[in-house]
Amino acid sequence: MISPMTSRTVRTMCPMNCHPTFCGMLVEVSEEGRVLGVKGDPENPDSRGFLCIRGRAAVEIPHNGRRLVQPLVRDGRRGEDRWRAVSWGEAIDRIVRAIEATNRERVGFWFGHGAHVTGINRPLIMRFGHLGGMQVWNPAIVCWAMGAYGLGITGVIESNTKEDMAAHSRFVLLWGANLASQPTTAPHLMEARRRGARVVLIDVRRTEAARHADETWLIRPGTDAALALAMAHVIVAEGFVDHDFVARHTIGSEAYTEHLKPFTPEWAEGETGLAAADIRRLAREYATSRPAMIVVGGASMYKHRHGWEPGRAIATLPALTGQLGIAGGGLGPRHRSFPTGDHLADLTAANRRPPGGWVPSHMSSIARLIKEGGLDVLLTAGTDMLSSFSDTAAVERDLERVGLIVAYDVFANDTIRRVADVVLPGTVWLEDIGIKETATHFYLMERALEPMGEARPLISVLRELAVRLAIEDFFPWPSVEAYMDALLAPQRNGTLTVAKLRELGGIAERSRLDHVPYREGRFATPSGKIEFDSERAVALGLPGLPSYTRPTRDGAALPLEFRQGRVLTAFHSFYDNGRALPALERAEPHAELWIHPDDAAPRGIAAGGRVELWNERGRFEAVAHVTADILPGVVWARDGWPGLNTLTSGEACLTPAASDGLDPRIPGGQSAYDARVEVRALSPSGASAR
């Protein structure tokens, strides 16, 4: 409850990171410096007062008894979870000694979403690594980058906004896009529907988004590129191509037209499981409903061995039909996509890293570096590496070869409990200042609380380490606010500062914002055009034309295809996989495995029964959710559960050179995350799992 008189209200943002959704939050703070409540900010133009269960659960973070509040060093062997409290001085000394005792190339920095809940830490982590001459990796390789990599080869990176969708789209194709990861898009989708727009959902399960869709189609995992190529085939074969757009804004259309001939709907039926007639109907509807928008998924649909292929092929559809650069068309909002406009300054100093043996942001190369004993010090921040990497049992085993593992975080997680040697207590979002950047706006996050215990902001920890390690020019600004001003410098010709943002009530629209990208017909490719046929892809060792590779049958002897994704009650492994926040733990007390009745029955599995998934790499326990909302032969669980990625493959999707070669901001270094599994019942059918 919000209490009167003796409290103050602070405007900030939800500390989760579910871009393109970031929700405005009003926090009531008592005179004694305690959070009394949180609620949605009705004046936030993106979220308009909305907070989901994750955002509302944030009230349980600041004064949580499970918070890390003092530096700890392991007091025993790894895996024992025994700790000794130390001073910051002792902890920093130990880190500095370990770094100074080795070559900087043998020091690595891996961080996750939890390290940049205030939106301003990420550039400094990269800057610390670059100027310090260390290995530092972009965590986008566990998230959105693989999808963007595929879209980027074709040349469609920027997205139309949710507001544009609400105002103009007549047809919206949610393609692997689950609104649980972008809830503030839902009201705009509903506005579009009220105007008469039709919505079709394609996914590997009937997600929460299905309730907003007129039709939902379930397809076999990893076959999205086959569907896209078949739709392109229909668009070409049935004369729906916008020849004027194609002539002016694309290259390689003749080769693509020829290439598409064998990708008939009948062929795609065998790949996707969708009827050929339905594929034809979908292609026709998309091509003839102008403007039509495709909202592609943020991350989960690309988590397979050939994860760049869907984006590459899907991005050709709006190009063939001339639906780029028009209101209501193009590609809709997705994780880490932006419309046209000015961005924040790049302060990562990537071009100032000294020459060295840098391992790219390429998960299997990072895993190999660890396995081969190439790291003496691993600095981590805001991540549960043993949850987010693929093939985590192997990663955990190989981390034994790293001499010192340091973890900066708010709550302990499995990586901390099992492998970290030094733990640094981090501040929570209300104990820091920050800026969140949505597709359209910048929001100031004001500091509202004193840090709990000895928790320190990550920036101050990095500054101290930089001084001790003589990393020059790491933080040339006189204050954190001056650093934030430097980040904001490209906005409004340098006139948008923290002070100005404060004057504006903490909310400012992106400068030169256009809700409709590509109006000028210039695309982010070497030719400046949409590239149906890409010389750049060939140079990277990839097919020049959009391709589809049938899902690999790794572990083919096992019958079920495992996939993972997002729900509304969790955000990756944040806050010890949500277990530190009672509201989230109550909402999701155990892992659920979606399994079709046809797969459950012969295995003696019934709803609520405990099950085990297993394969040659690992095992994972869950509770069966027996449902026809997933296809036979496919099983699904939400991501982030400890142990889940012991099942998934660490096989590289791309070579390191291909991964790094497209765009330094979009590393394609994801590992496969594919898994073939078998499932067996652990408890009698229907027995309670609690």
Ligand code: SF4
């Ligand atoms: S959707 Fe939920 S978790 Fe995401 S920013 Fe909004 S309130 Fe936070």
